[in-house]
Amino acid sequence: MTGGLIAAGLGLAAVGFGARYVLRNQALIKKGMESLPVAGGFNSYYRGGFDQKMSRSEAAKILGVTPSAKPSKIKDAHKRVMIVNHPDRGGSPYLAAKINEAKDLMESSKS
Template sequence: MQWFLLGIGLFVAAGFIIRWLSSAEPKHVRKIGMWVVVLSLGVLAAWLLLTGKLAAMVAALVAAIPFLSRILKIGLLWPLLRRMFGFARSGGGRPSGRASAGSGRVSEIKTDYLHMYLDHDSGQLAGTIVRGSMIGRDLDTLGVDEMRVLYVECCGAQDQSQTVLETYLERRPDCSGWQNWQASRDENDNGNGRAGNDYEQADSGFRSGEMNAGEARRILGVSEQATREEINRAYQVLIKAVHPDHGGSDYLASKINAARSLLLQLFKD
């Protein structure tokens, strides 16, 4: 009976832990995980000392080293795992819905500073920093101050990094005042011409001739064997997700349009 009750308790506890992991921030997971490991080792050490099994304690610590290194690696990879298994941020903590089209597909868009991922099912946008002072960081792990620093760096990029980041910021409730960052920057740049360069950069848009078939497939999230119907279905899902009314941008829409046009041209005889 005792084992039966213990099993039920462990099952319920596991359910709460899984539910918490599905919405927890990566930094909170790492912090709590570290405390759990420290407390567990502390309790184990105290028990071994009280029972006089000091040698066993030393042996246990030595044996635990490989496992601790694995735990550390999992903690460092948590942002990637979180995105792969759908634990991405959903505005306001709302559960992500699933769409009938494009199920299981993820589109990729790369700029000088960012490698972005757009989930077809939920419409969630996530990404990794590939250049600058915070290279390797996941966007979902950045606080508001760090995000502002990244925004300043992207404003100096020669491509559309700023535009893509602004699309992501529109979907971050805690960064709802990001437009003020641009206003402050324009005031600081008064008279030096940098703001004008930003407008020239935004007006330059995207030239479809710069895209190849591989990049087009990554943008739409389709395989090399994708049919016309699959390409058009992926396009419909994505173009709706990046519409300006839904926090998207003209630049992302132009990339998706160019990708669709390029792939459909490959079917022409």
């Protein structure tokens, strides 16, 4: 019984000290967050939908690669994006189809 009270008190103290640290160092934390690298340039989203006929630049944006990416980069990017968006894991079948279309377009135009 007293062990639970002691653990709860220590937990509240830790939360209090953590909150005090955050409040005192907001500028430092903000500067640190801004300096973190953003993988694939996802800090700003592409505004717009899909084109009627997919272009090479649209396919590159979907996969997160450059339009002149090598086949190995295209394959790795497709795998990475598909793992997150696969319908068997709760992703959208439409997005999975678009990801596959992007990979096919990027690979076919490289050959």
